[in-house]
Amino acid sequence: MAGGKGKSSSGGRDHPVRAEPQHGSSKTSNQEKAQVTGNESQSGIASTIETVSLVLIAAVAFAIRLFSIVKYESVIHEFDPYFNYRVTQLASEKGVDAFWNFFDDRTWYPLGRVVGGTIYPGLTLTATWIHWFLKAALKLHPVEVKDVCVMIGPLFSSFTAISTYLMVRQIKGRGAGLLAASFVATIPSYISRSVAGSYDNESVAIFALTNTFYLYLKSIDTGSMFWGVAASLSYFYMVSSWGGYTFIINLIPIHALALLIIDKFNWKLYTGYSMFIVNGTVLAMVLPVIGFNAVETSEHFSGFFVLALMNGVALVKYLKRTLTREAYKKAFRLFVTTSVAVMGVVSLAVITFAMTSPTLRWSGRSLSLLDPTYASKYIPIIASVSEHQAPSWSSFVNDLRLAIILMASGIVSCFRPLTAGSLFLVIWGVLSVYFSAVMVRLMLVLAPAACCLAGIAMSDLLEVLCRSYHLAQPKPEDAGRKEDGQARRRGRRRNSGSSQQRGTIPRPLALLGISGAIFALSYHLFHCSFLGGEGYSSPSIILQSRTRDGGVYIFDDYREGYSWLRENTDYDAKVASWWDYGYQTTAMADRTVLVDNNTWNNTHIATVGRAMASPEESAWKQFRALDVDYVFVIFGGLVGYSSDDINKFLWMVRIGGGVYGDIKERDYIGEGYYRIDEKASPVMLNTLMYKLSYYRFAETVGRDGQDRVRNTKFGNPDVKLTYFREAFTSKHWMIRIYEVLEEPLLEQAH
């Protein structure tokens, strides 16, 4: 029996199977046959509806992410995507081999960066091969690399919807699957990272994440090695795409351990898990960026630990099955003694090994997840990244909306009954809630979990409501209600065969509940598309504001500044700025930068931070020593653009001070707090960053003018520059480029 019922909103695929013996006992074999055929024809309609719904969901997932193109233009967004775009261009022009061995001498000057060995190549290769496929195989010649890159996010969101559907269907049935897919297709938290143009690792990684989970659950459900290998291949794609793969390699062992603890061990789990861990680890080691980290760092140890434990359990079970009771008892005692001894030695070795590193072989990012205060205490560069901050409560509601509300209910649903798959969802949900509460970036890991759980909850809810509705239907007083024939037919069948009465409610309430659910879902969708259109489609390189008459005003200063650099400076000129703008400068201005968004070298970033926080003359010497020709700062004081360098400045001080002792944060704090007005500290008013930001600002807004970001007057209206010369200031003063002057031809006597 293929199982499954007509309506997409219903859950439990095992219902017809359960219902069948009852049919058989009360009816003739002919009737039963008719029932079977009826069911089959219905499942034909059902699967058509299901497929159509799924295709529509995938289409919505794609379409809802196109607002950015409609409202702005087809551009690459934000910061990191610019680097990804740049290497994708390289890979599609010069081949994957050149990309693999790419030594980038135009960034991190003068250190350079070995891109091939430090990048997660999944995204780039995906885009390169899609581009190649469209161009070489389909002969679509006008397709450009940029268009492929822009569309990667929407495309993989559709894939995510499909793999989520498959996973939840595996666990809880088709209705829950479709609902979960529709949630994941439209959840704002995920939209924010995968709109068209947001060409970032996460946009493919979330697909890889859900797909890995689906395949893994399939493998432990079927006990098939094939699915286990498929899961590890999917995991390999995840590893090659995003550093968040450590979530998978820890979540799956935790889940397996939980299954062991609640005594749900079976050979299917053993096969699926060991296939996944062993193959997955070997595959992960192939990538240069992971290499031996896959067996040497603490993030990966849990998988091996659980594997060892599982082998022990498997051995004990085997012994229990084959030996006599007495022999088994002896063997068990012997086994426990030896394994405790062996495990003791091994764990001692592992602990000794871990102790060789000051962070116990945890990476900084992982440590800051385990101890949320770690980064702010020791690694300011991790704490400084906006997406590493803890999210505000409102963002949970705003980004997940209905999903976060239904999530708890979904967890409850997962316990009725608790299967390996539903336990997985529970663990995933609970852990990701914790992680997302530490780092706003990991909302992205929470989003699919919340969607799956919400889908299950909504499906259960609708199932109860619909069943109540149909149960109550044949009663005479309700018969006159308008219903379509199909529903009546199904209702009758269900009614006649059903003996389960659990969770039914009166019909009017059921109707009310159904309409309420439909309203909630529609409102959720409305909210999601509103957020997708308004909140998350801004490319952040182009800014928009509403004018008083309702029109749209575009701030295109970034591109103005970058094109000035590209057109007016020497090709080999070195440009210094805070690291946020490094990727954009290399990609859009095509000039060598000192630091960029791949923050692999804290010291080099600290060098730039220190120069920005130094007085002009000292900063000039530092920049000269680094061969810098141009310095630019982002300044929002004229138009009120709040993510400018003055607001980021304290991080420069902290990061600079973390390496160089002569920079102390308290020197830069004015009276009471960090400020730039008359009560700012004299050190602050003397820094290069302050001078470059407010140079000539009084000429525009007047000496008593206001800085519109800080909403204060600025401390020093008479900024004079000796060692830097203003080269370019964009239309809204958002990007200000300065030339680092040469040494004077003559040295005057004093």
Added chain:
Amino acid sequence: MGIMLVLMLVLVCGQSVIAAVPDPTSLHQARKTLVVLGAGATEKTHSGLLASLRTRSDGHGGTMEVVKSKEAAAKSFHFRKWDRWSYDSLVLLAPDLTHLGGEKLAGVVNDFVLSGRSVMLTGSDEMSSEVRDLAKLLGVSFHESFVDGGSKNTRVLDFFQNDGGHAEQILATGYADDAGAILSDAAKKKPLLWSGVGSSLGDDNPLAAGAVRAHSTSFCPTRKGFMSKKKGMGRFVGAQISLVSVVQARNNARAVVTGSIDMLSDASRRPETSNAAVCEDLTDWVLGYKSLLRQRDFSHALVEGQGVPGQTQEVYRIKDKLRVTTRVEEWSAAKQAWLPFGREDLQVEFTMLDPHLRKTFSKDLQGTYVADVTAPDVYGVFKFVVDYNRVGYSYIHFEEQVPIRPYRHDEYERFIVAAYPYYASIFSTMGAFFLFGLSVLYTK
């Protein structure tokens, strides 16, 4: 155009500007010198110097013009016209001069030097404040006395090393150790008769040097014939006093500053003094007849490593052996030609943040400097830096950026001996697994 300007090399980005600027040789031959004489009978008292200047100017294909200070100061005199300079070098033998061509002396001569042209500035105890200011702009500060009411200009005194007991007539022997770049060895054999206002150079000024410094017994009285005991008065005492200063701006414009016009006079040109030789060397130097260098034809090529040996590549690999060659030429005024530079202390550095290696060039028979270097085992954006910075010689500063890349993934050595145990373990495991599989599948 000033010839020094032409030698100026662009520091950034490893591109030489030589190609962009006309050949310096032709500019050199169109050299015009202006000599400004003081109000008195300088023409007669300094006839020896003038004659020597005239001879050399004519001999080296230049022209020389001599004007009186009064005439030169007037607005009708065109020193700078429509931002074009009428002369290539300037010899000021007029300490009282305040204006030149109607403009303030300090300002106009400062611009003159910044444009890459050279100046010889002489002061005396009657020099104008403009001369003083000009010296300051060039990095040389003449001593000022603190005596109230009296003249600001106080002569340097030496009661031990002097001529005929006159403390003001100093016999100086503190010649700079410049290896003949400015003063020839012949000039250094005898003392220099010097009388005038001393000067001091800032400690942190890398461009100025004392060609002749005072003896340790010399001093400049700052308070009625005596030294003040105040701190910071060290610049008025001993070898801190520079009698003749040489300045070479970063654009290779040259300046000689001395507080003694008497040093150049005919009266000082005695057989027992070196004044004649010193004056000739100083004017040779400032007018660009000697110690003028240019660097050209920098190249690097692979000797051994990844790629075709002998070929210049844009990127080299770590541990590649490279050959760096360059040519440095010195202007010979006598032959009116660029000849290979004779000295062998030219070095090349391979720098990324810090020099990773530094090597002295060796010279081949054609006068080309050659150095073989091995790229360090560090990847990054390196640059070859040739920085020749010797007192008296034109600065040579040249940088060329050369990225050094790490090994490609397929360039590492394969099948290294140390890894054989690992290979053995892999293949034995595979074999064992195969046998194990066979035994499980086909035995009951």
